[in-house]
Amino acid sequence: MRKNVYLLLACFLLSAVSFAQTKPDYSKVTLVIHGGAGTITRQNMTPEKEKAYREKLNEALQVGYAVLKKGGTSLDAVEATVKVMEDSPLFNAGKGAVFTSEGKNEMDAAIMDGKTLKAGSIASVTTIKNPITAARAVMEKSEHVMMIGAGAEKFAQMQQIEIVDPSYFYTETRYQQLQKIKDKEKTQLDHDGGTGSNENIFTEGNKFGTVGAVALDAYGNLAAATTTGGMTNKRYGRVGDAPIIGAGTYADNASCAVSATGHGEYFIRAVVAHDIAALMKYKNYSVKKAAEEVVMKKLVEFGGEGGVIALDRNGNFSMPFNSAGMYRGAIKNGKAEVYIYKD
């Protein structure tokens, strides 16, 4: 008899533990996004343009947050969120991707799961409507982490991922940016508002237009996603930091999820995303202290312009950038906030 009571008690305890582990905790659910950093100042902005960016950033936040509130995973949320930005011509990713020197749109993307440290990445693809979805397929449906070029496109096609004609990525404004810079014969990153021209919602070249999202779901799991069209007038199959795990994209439940936007070459050399995670893991820095150390000190000394979004497992997040502005936002407890400038 006493044996049975013990058995019952053991069963009850096991169930309780198991329930506690799997019980979703919606209180910490958080989603943070960026839509690129650079010379984004009030002087270079029109009210119409600002409104368009604010609305699209808010839409991206609401779409991803809805996923999280319905019990979706952080992976589902970051994918859904950046797809909204990929489908918008406002950002240098997907539909709004900038042009290479040869007049093509070559895109890169990466996604990482903080729970399993699984990751997927694609680079130099020209026909995949949503590069982030292809990156996720690489992570979940292949034994590889990174696929590039025609091979990556073949794989995406086999996974029934939407393929479009390269002309889908043609936008007049991005094409004009290429023509302008070709005269100068140098590469340029997205979001360079330095010209001060604001005759059109898109006319100024903008620097570092990469977009990204990091999320914490109700199960306590982190994820990160980044997607980009790279640099206007890029050549020689240049790849930036976005698809490089540890540089532009990283997620680990033991530290944080990071997505970066900036001068990719510097971000690769500084292994930015993993460095933030390492400072948290090995020096017990908070996510804010770690992200600021890397973006506001190390990258500044190094000459690397840009910013990151970083999120820890308790829903604490940081959005530091050392450029004039960064399209960014966060949503937590149902409250969305969207920012563009420094102040």
Added chain:
Amino acid sequence: MRKNVYLLLACFLLSAVSFAQTKPDYSKVTLVIHGGAGTITRQNMTPEKEKAYREKLNEALQVGYAVLKKGGTSLDAVEATVKVMEDSPLFNAGKGAVFTSEGKNEMDAAIMDGKTLKAGSIASVTTIKNPITAARAVMEKSEHVMMIGAGAEKFAQMQQIEIVDPSYFYTETRYQQLQKIKDKEKTQLDHDGGTGSNENIFTEGNKFGTVGAVALDAYGNLAAATTTGGMTNKRYGRVGDAPIIGAGTYADNASCAVSATGHGEYFIRAVVAHDIAALMKYKNYSVKKAAEEVVMKKLVEFGGEGGVIALDRNGNFSMPFNSAGMYRGAIKNGKAEVYIYKD
């Protein structure tokens, strides 16, 4: 008069300081190499094969060490060293690169300068005789860090880097490895001696045949280089850890230089090379403790087979691997040592 004496004294002191800074210190000059890790056991080895590997590893060490002793930089040394291995059919890099699923040889390489944190990387190139030389050109002659595919080849050609017909990379043994594994319809990494066949010096497929070098020069500067043909039967433009800065290749005078060889997907996800550097920088681990922590603990728990070579600024180095064997060697104070097995 007294003013002049002070001036003279100041000049003398400045010269002395400047001399002390630039005076080469040959006592710590060190070069460490690997030629791939995997199921390399005495049972799978013939005396002829072992001799061939030992001789080529020793040659690679001597070539790079001669560069260092003549006052060459660590960058010069690692490039010269891995070129010896790229030019040999023994290793899965350059001439001995394995075949992709489509019967091509697609190579990746990266190099990093520990003094400046500058880096260069190429992926999926099929016509560059020495991929490591192209990676160095990306670092030194472009504003980019990573170039891939046809674009990278175009850049290499412009830099007068030797271009060869893809047939140069054809070796009968590697082609037979592809045919064997195609029957099994799965990818396989180089150096898989599991079959136990040893009828020919190259007949067993071998796992993880990536080659690499790390060096410390007389000026106290570190450098790392890695070059590979990737996985036999790889497809979809798969890229491994070798060309990923922070994963397969990393160098920072403030911590260490690392080159990795192993199951690339795990090495990317674990950001292996930068993690070793971070443990040294943030937890004050020795290079030995840091490299062993990552390779013998983290990667083992994670399921990632392979090894690394790691070298610090004092000439301390470590060559841990969690596979059966790893072709490896080091040279210091004129004394070269070459190893293959665990014992």
